[in-house]
Amino acid sequence: MKKKISLGCLGFLGILTIIAVIMEVLGLNPEPKDPHPDPAIDEEVEQATVTKVIDGETLEVKIKDNKKKRIVRLALIDTPSKDQPYGKKVLRFLKKEYLGQPVSLSFDKIKKDDQGRLWAYVREFEYIQEDLLERGLARVDVPKGEWESYQIEEMKEEEADAKKERLNIWKYKGYVQDGTYHPDVYKQAKAKEKKKRLQKAKRERERQKKLAEKKKRLAEQRKKEMKIKRELADKIDPDDYLSFRQKRKARSRDKDDDRDCWHFDSWEEAQAFYKYARGRDRHGLDLDRDGIACANLPLEGDYDDD
Known part of the structure; x- marks a missing residue:
């Protein structure tokens, strides 16, 4: 009797093994979900070319598939406007490095801003956002709403490094404060520098x-x-x-x-x-x-x- 039970158990385990193999071959095994998905490899990725640099965080791109031009807002960063200190420097950098270059666009949970621009993570070899942050040409700015991007912390690290090294917008203490830029602080600091x-x-x-x-x-x-x-x-x-x-x-x-x-x-x-x-x-x-x-x-x- 014990021998029969043992053979029956072995037969049952064999059937389970066969089923598992079939599911593996057919791709039916559920894969664990990544708790921190990379937006660059998300299903919603568009290939495009940068056709115009509008300002420090806004680009015009031509979508590769449908040839349509779209206005893209670089997600989670803010840069000085072109009439503020370092604003023109940001524009020169973007035009030199990215104008005419192929890029990939990936999106977070919030797709558009209140002006209808696409919120996007724009990437050539690395994300433009991180490129600007590590040079001290942008600051992290997370708009109100539900954002799932795990990149926020990484961007904050890039910002902290640039701030520590006092690069560009972080050179003069007080120029960036309260979520905005203060040209008067910049002018005073430059005047002191000139005097010295x-x-x-x-x-x-x-x-x-x-x-x-x-x-x-x-x-x-x-x-x-x-x-x-x-x-x-x-x-x-x-x-x-x-x-x-x-x-x-x-x-x-x-x-x-x-x-x-x-x-x-x-x-x-x-x-x-x-x-x-x-x-x-x-x-x-x-x-x-x-x-x-x-x-x-x-x-x-x-x-x-x-």
Whole structure:
């Protein structure tokens, strides 16, 4: 009896398996519904071409199937009008990137706005809405009504990132507030920027002026010193180097030991050594061969050049 029951159960399970296979083949198995459907792959998707950019969130498109032109409102975003700051920038961007391009239109639960324009998610490679939001050229704006789009949160993330980086409409605090734009805030911020820029330019001009004056003073001082050095060049006694050497405790004691200008504490000492070496400039102290050694070294004494 137990054996018969076991065979009967196996037969029943086999029948269920066969039924399941048949339903699978015929596509009768119900698939679980996606709780967050992507509007871009919704059944109501239209292929179109952007034929005109009307404003920052309104496009004219030609539907591929019926060749009809429709006015499309970009869903869930708002941009400045063309007479407001950044409005023209939005228009330039849309015309450059999307005018004449093929796009797909997908729709949410609300199909039209109060002006009869189609509410749509417009996509080329990515949604235009997200493209604008991530550049700080639009803000998220959810109209009253029942919206099922899961994209709202994603758009808010794009908006938050642009706001954090202070891109375009988010650059000046207070320009976007209370669900609208405030050109007066923008103008005040730009005026402050201009004032700071002018102040910075003024400081730079003053710095350059002082630098030029300093260079002029140094040039005059050098000219004066060179005049003195030319007058003293022949008067300096070569034997003065010996007293310099004792006074400075020179590193080398012989005139043939190598010297550089930095070995000397003053021009007088360098010139005395130059003459002490009997004019043989193997040390390279007088590169321009004008008879004055280490011309850049300072004078030790105070001289009246009058």
